[in-house]
Structure formats: C-alpha cells, structure tokens
Amino acid sequence: MDPVIVVGAGPVGLTLSLALAAQGVPCVLLDEGPGTEEVRLARTVVLREDTADLVERLGAAGLEKDGLRWSGWRSMRRKQLVRDVPLGAGADGSYDAGDSGDVRDFGDAGAAGDQGGPSLPAPLHIPQHALASALRAAVAAAPLVELAPLSRIDTLEQDRDGVTVHTKGSGTTWWRGSYLVGCDGARSTVRKLLDIRFPGRTAVERHAVAALRAELPWPGEAVLHRQPPWRGAGAEVGARPLPDGVWRLDWLLPPRGELVTPDALITRLRDTLAGWCGETPPYELLDTGVHTLHHRLARRWRVQRAFLAGDAAHLLGALGTQGLDEGIRDAENLAWKLAHAWHHRGGDLLLDSYQAERRAAVAARLRAADQSLPILRGGGGLRTLVPGAVRGHDTLLADGHLGRGALGAPPSYSHSPLAPPHAEAHTTVGTPPGAPVADVRVTAPDGTAVRLRERLGQGHPLVILVAPGTGVWDRRHWLTAGIMPRLVEAVEALPSAAELLVTESYPGASAHTVLLVRPDGHLVAAFAGVRPAELFAAARAALGGTPGAGGGDEDGESDENGGGERGAARAPGPRERVHADRTARIN
Template identity: 75%
Template sequence: MDPVIVVGAGPVGLVLSLALAAQGVPSVVLDEGPGKDEQRSARTVVLREDTAALVERLGCATLRDEGLRWSGWRSMRRKQLVRELPLGEVPDTGPLLAPVHLPQHALTRGLRAAVAAQSLVRMAPLSRIDTLEQDPSGVTVHTRGPDSTWWRGSYLVGCDGARSTVRKLLDIRFPGRTAVERHAVAALRTELPWPGEAVLHRAAPWRTAGPEVTARPLPDGVWRLDWLLPPRGELVTPDALIIRVRDTLAGWCGETPAYELLDTGVYTLHHRLARRWRSERAFLAGDAAHLLGALGTQGLDEGVRDAENLAWKLAQSWHHGASELLLDSYQAERRAAVAARLRAADQSLPILRGGGGLRTLVPGSARGHDTLLTDGHLGCGPLGAPPSYTHSPLAPPRTEAHAPVGTPPGAPVVDVRVTAPDGTSVRLRERLGRGHLLVVLVAPGTGVWDRRHWLTAGVMPRLIDAVAALPVKGELLVAENYPGASAHTVLLVRPDGHLVAAFGGVLPAELFAAADAARGGGIETADGGGTGAARDEARHRSPRSERAAHVN
C-alpha cells in the first residue's frame, strides 16, 4: 500500500511522520525548503507535559539537551508580587509539571535527526506541491522543484503552515481574526534575579514596559523577553527595542546588567480555524488547520496533538481498514477542542486587556486576571489544559457496567506506573502511540508478587482471554493503583492516551463493545473495499500515479 504523504517539514509534519512510523506506517515528507532551518534564538516553543512526552517518546533527544524546564512561575503587577508557583520536573515534585522551553530550530533539528534514523520516513526537500488529485483508493500530487515529479499516497496530510497550499488546493476556507495580539521579542544572554523561573510582569512601573512583559528562561543563561504591543500602529525600530531591553533589565535588576543581545523580532498573532479538516483522503493539521497563541496559549502544542490524534487513526486504516466514522472523528475531536480553546481566549481577551463590560466577570481582581494568564502559559484551565474528547463519536454508550474513576471518559489518562505481562515496569505513557488499545487492570499488591503467580491468579486468566478476543489489538497492563479506581477496575485506553471507559471488573462483552466503538465500529474500509493485501491488490491507480513508481 502507498505511503502517507505529509506536506510540510515543520515540527508538526515531522512529529506526524514519526508517529506513523512508530505504528508501522511509511510516509514521505514533502519539504518545500532545502532540509534545514534558519537559526533564530528569538523564535522559541513551549511544550507542555503531554506534548513534550510525545516528542521524547518519538526519539527526539533535543528536549533533554537543549530545552529547559522552568523551576517556577512568578507573576507581578506594578511593584508587587501577585503569585509565585513552584513547578516540578517529574510527577509529584510540584503543583504543576514544568513546560519545556527551547528554540524552535533546535526542536526541528532534533526531529529531523529522529527521522533520519527511521527507515519508514522518506524526506523530499525542495518539493513544493502545486497539484492535488484524489480518487477512491488514494491521493496523487505533483511537486515542482529541481526534480519535478508526481507522488502517490494512500492519504495526504497538509502540515504546511498558515499559508497552506494544501488547504488552498482543497478549497477550504480559513476564517478568523487578524492581529489579535502583537509582541516585540528579544533573545539575550544575561543574569536576572529569578534564575530558572518564568516571569510575567503586568503594568510594570517603567515607561517603556507597556501593558505586559514576560521573561522566559532558556539554557545557557539565555532569556526570551516579550513585550505586548498595541494591536496596530506602533512601529518597533531597533533603537526603540534596545531602549525597551535596557529599561526592562534596569527595572528588574536596579540597573542595567551586562547583556548580549542574540536576536530580536516582532510577531503578530492571528486566530483562525479552518472550516473543514478532512476532505476525503486529505487532512489538515497544525497551523494549516488553526492559528492561535494569544494569552500564552501554544499553537504548536495543538499541532502536536493533531498529529498524535490523526496518526493512530491513519495507522488503523492503513493496516486494517477503517470506518468513515473513525476518520471523521479526527475533525470532530480536534476541531472542537481547538475551537473551545479559541473561544476561551477570545472571551478572556476583553477581561485581560481592559476592553468592555466582560471585565466585570473578574471585578478588579489582579489574582483573577493572573489565573487566566497562568492557565495559558502553564497549560492548565480552559486556555491550556490538554483536551478531553467527552463528546467524541468514538465514545461508547454509557452503561451500568461503566465505573467512575478519577479520569472522565475522553480525558487523558494519568501517567501511572504499570507492569506488562513480560514483567517490564514502565510509565503508562511509554506504552502509548503503538497503534493498539491499552487495557489496564488496577490490582493493588501485584508489585510485591512474583509475576508467575499473579498471571494465573484471580481475574487475570479471564482478562487475558478478553483482551485476546478484542476486535482490535490490545495490550494488557497492570497498575498498583489509579486515581479514583478501586481494586479490579479495568481501564480501556486509546493509542493516544485518552480514556475510552472504565469497568468495575472483568466484563468481556462490555470491553469488546467499548473497543469496537473506539475503532469506529466495523471493519469496512473508507473506500468500501476489503482490508490488508486484498484491498491493496484491488486498488486501481490513475495513469499519473504510475509515473510515481519511485514511491513504494
């Protein structure tokens, strides 16, 4: 069967190709550029707990080598400290796990290195797409460049950014708001009074600070400083930016300390959402599907979540066939989650930027405003928390067999420690992204038993048989405990880490029904044909696809 075509070699496209490869699906990445990225110290990314874990799981070592986890979060207003929050690097070391902050070019370089070590991913630099055609069995595209050619794929995913060519070729509208926020940015090496902490300072008392300035640490004594600008109008000249830097450093340190200016820039944030994220066998992801980022929200986080959500569904279809419901669920889940994030940001903007009556919802409360901004920057609350797919079309009907646990159905599971039948003890998150469902039995005390005994004791033999009988492949794991779960609770978890359902015991029929719902039901393929080799042999190629014989 043909590979998946990924258009765009930014972080989202590279993550998607690696996530597909982890599930045995080949891909070709069409890169418009030459295969390397410009180094810009002022262009950085913040990855939250779940997205950072995914990137590391896919083999990107850059987060450990060139990223920094903040030790704390500090909010100030005028001359007063409003909030100080410690952040942990591992679970249970702080109220919140620290995000990872690193230059975007370093992240991209690390992902490219992981791709280079992956035999199932082929990179095609200097390949700009200009034609896209679909038929019931696949997608054919043409790229122009030094080696102008046709490519044939089973599916296509446009990860080609805000000006997406794929989106335009699919004639998908991209409505939204322009210039929601503007920021002046500087990356510099210096010493600030809060080593390792991220700082948000609102209404700082010096003249050039503007309404808001943030300082976020990077490795090697580097900081990224952001100043909120008026949405339109103010032109930031190099001299004006130097004055901002000096005044801000002096305001924080008492006098301007020695500093090395590494990079500067001005960027404008837009809020946009594509009308459709799927058109037959073509999909959109990342900035091609949505733009957001005001109030500290992170567009890259959402793009990585797009890739994780779509990868296992394409893998299911590529290997076994998939229902239309499964493929449609990508748009239903991810577009709804991003739309909710955009609504939360748009509703909060008048409150935080002092415009209009909505401000009365948080009447004069600096702490209330601080909480909203902290949510966006640290990845919690409606502005930043990982999404929950409560109303997913893949959710099984609620029955009396379902048991309540600390995680609602559709939400990401807690990263507890689990044991596999082979005796391997790992974090639950390390077993995600392998293309199969996870079945987790909560069995207190198994950690002190010899594995040979508990594998044949109690409910385990029955549960082993139930997992073997599922309509899709499942992996059985055992946990000593899980928040809110009693002994012998069984959790069914999707390949992207979202809870399908929890049951109060081993209930094979209910477990089978929930697994069938999670795969979209049935085994019919999206084109109505069979699965596996039979479908591959039956598929017909267009004449142009025959000219792409170099793609296997």
C-alpha cells in the same frame, strides 16, 4: 498500500511522520525547504509535559539539553516590591494572584506548592530550531520515512483509492499516496488546493521579542510583569529562561501600530532590565523579532483522503495558548487513526473523528482566549464576568502559560463520536471518559515496570487492570491468578489487538477496575471487574467500528465531507466469533 504523504517538514509534519512510522506506516515527507533549520533563538516554543514526552518518545533526543523546564512562574503587577508573597489557594482550588500590586509566586511548576495548590507539570521551553533539528535527526534514522527536500506541492488530485500530487523541485515530480496530510503552515498550499476557508481574526496580539544572555533575578523561573512602571514598557512584559543563561523577553504591543525599530527595541530592553535589576546589567543581544498572533480556524480538517494539521488547520497563541503544542496533539490524534485505516482499510467514522475531536478542542481554546481578552486587556469587570471570586488577571494568564484550565489544559474528548454508549458495567475513576489518563506506573508484558505514557503511540488500545499487590509478585504467578485468565481471554477476543497492562493503583479506582485506553492515551471507559461483552463493545466503538460495519466501507471511500456509507451488514470476523463463544462461556 501506498505511503501516506505528509506535506510540510516543520515540527508538526516531522512529528506526524515519526508517529506513523512508529505504527508501521510508510510516509513520504515533502519539504519545501532544503532540509536544514535556521537558528533563531528568538523563535521558541513551549511544550506541555505530554507533548514533550511524545516527541521524545518518537526519538527527538536531547530536548532537555536544548530547552529548560521552568522551576516556577512569577507574576508581578503594577509595581515591583522587594518581598515575595506566597500564593494562596482559594476555596474552589483556584489561585488568587490578587490586585494589591505585590510580587506573587505561582509556585514550583513541578510539584505542589507550599499552600496546598495543585501539582503543576513543568512546561519545556525550547528554541524551535532545536526541536525541529532533533525531529529531523529521528526522521533520518526512520527507514519508513522518505524525506524529499525542495519539493513544493502545486497540484492535488483524489480518487477512491488514493491521492496524487505534483511537486516543483529538483527531484521526483509526481507522488502517489494512500492519504495526504497538509502540515504546511499558515499559508498552506494544501488548504488552498482543497478550497477550505480559513476565517478568523487578524493581529489579535503583537509582541516585540528579544533573545539575550544576561543574569536576571529569577534563574529558572518564567516571569510575567503586568503594567510595569517605566516609560515605554507597554502593558505587559514577560521573560522565559533558556539554557546557558539565555532569556527570551516579550513585550506586548498594540494590535496594530507602528513598526518597532531596532533603536526602540534596544530602549525597551534596557529600560526593562533596569526596572527588574535596579540598573541595566551586562547583556549580550542574540536575536530580535516582532511576532504577530492571529486566531483562525479552518472550516474543515478533512476532505476525502486529505487532512489538515497544525498551523494549516488553526492559528492561536494569545494569552499563552501554544499553537505548536496543539499542532503536535493534532499529529498524535491523527496518526493512530490513519495507521488503523492504513492497516485495516476503511474506517471513515474513525477518520471523521479527527476533525470532530481536534477541531472542537481548538475551537474551545480559541473561544476561551477570545472571551478572556477583553477582560485581561480591557481591565474592569473581572470578578463579575469570571466564575470564582478569587480568580485574578494573573491566574488567567498563568493558565495559558502553565497548561491549566480552558486556556491550556490537555483536551478531553468526552463528546467524541468514538465514545461508547454508557453501560451499567461502566464505573467512575479519577479520569473522566475522553480525558488523558494519569501517567501511572504499569507492568508491561515482559514484566518490566514502566510509565504508562511509554506504552502509547503503538497503534493499539491498552487494557489496564488495577490490581494492588501485584508489584511484589512474580509475573508468572499473577498472570494465572484471580481474574487474570478471564481478562486475558477478554482482551484476546477484542476486535483489534490490544496490550494488557497491570498497575498497583490508579486515581479514584478500586481494586479490579479495568481501564480501556486509546492508543493516544485518552480514556475510553472504566469497568468494575472483567466484563467481556461491554469491553468488546467499548473497544469497537473506540475504533470507529470495524470495516463494513459502522466504520466505513471496505475500500475507504468517503463523500466530499469526509464521511462514507456506514452500517452495512457483514458476517462476524474471527475475533468477534471468538468473543461470542468466550462471552457465552464466561457469563
């Protein structure tokens, strides 16, 4: 088949190309620019733990060197006091930032706090150019990715077998691909060529931004100061650390207001440093800018063989929500589905699920931000409008920045069209179906112990057996002991190749629980013991059915809305025949 065409070589397009290549799919990456990154320290991104792991797994080395994981999150309200008050945990498990005006500490971002609060995985703060450069280096080393710089797309045509595009530039002008993904940003040419509407709100928030080198009182901690007392500070100012003593400072501006002049920004900066430090300390100003945040959501994310991802599909960012973080999740979700369709042909239900899952997740994030904005920016009514009497303004803001709750938690695809019907064999574990699985230690097929997240993104489902005690056994013994032979047979009979792993324990799971996990790390279902028929049915559903039987037609044709005829009958394939034979024997 022809390669997948990825339009746009920003972090999302680079990540998608690497994720496809990791699953054996060749890509053409059309880059409108010259293939280099402009160094802008005031333009930074925050990656949650799972997305940071993803890009590092794809070969983006050195992110910890270029970025910084926050050691904590500090929130200040109204006035600055000289003492810190530990943050308590409410009866419902939420954090109370309070309204007393005290300095409140949101605890260690990498471990549970002293007050018994939940563990907070540390987000990674990194300049965007450093992330993009690391991804570009990985692309340069990926033989399945062809990077075409100075290639601006201007036409796009689709047919039942693929996509043809024309580009303006110094190189090849016509490109042929099996599928195309527009990762070309907020002003996406692909979105316009597909005639997809992009409604939403303009200038939801504006921030003045400065990157500087200075010594601040909170090394390694992110700071949010609401309603600071000094003149001209605005309603909110935040500081996020970067390596080498560099900080990014953000001042919340009125949504629509006058331009921020260089002199006005310098005044804000000096007043803020003096307010935090008692007097303005020595500093080196490295970069400045004004960042305007919009909230928009594309009506459709798929038109036949063409898809949208990242800023081409959505814009968000108010209240700490992270647009690039969501764009990388788009790439992870779409990559394994395109890879399956590319290798096996067909799979319209599987490809349709990309829009169903990701658009719903981003829409929920946008709704949460839009509902919180009047409360957080308007002041009153918080305790009557927000469930949980102990939740405060600062807690809601911290949710977005730290990756918790509706503003920041990893998405769950519980209502996905790929979710299997409930069966009696299903059991409950600590992870709900559709949510990301816990990153437990597992034993890989070669006998080595690795993190579960390290086995993701290889294009096949994972089957995990919870078997206490296996960690101290030689793998040659436990592979042939107990229920393992039956489970091996059941996994070999699945409708697609899968990897069998073993773990000593999993949150909320009893011994002999079997977990079925999608290639992107979301739980399909958990089973009480080895249940070959139910495991097969769940795996089939998670893959969108098989070509010609509930998952799209053989040639991959779909209608203009991205769907295709489904449900055509066909003879069972060899894996299904093996499954039927073995199920009869085992049961």
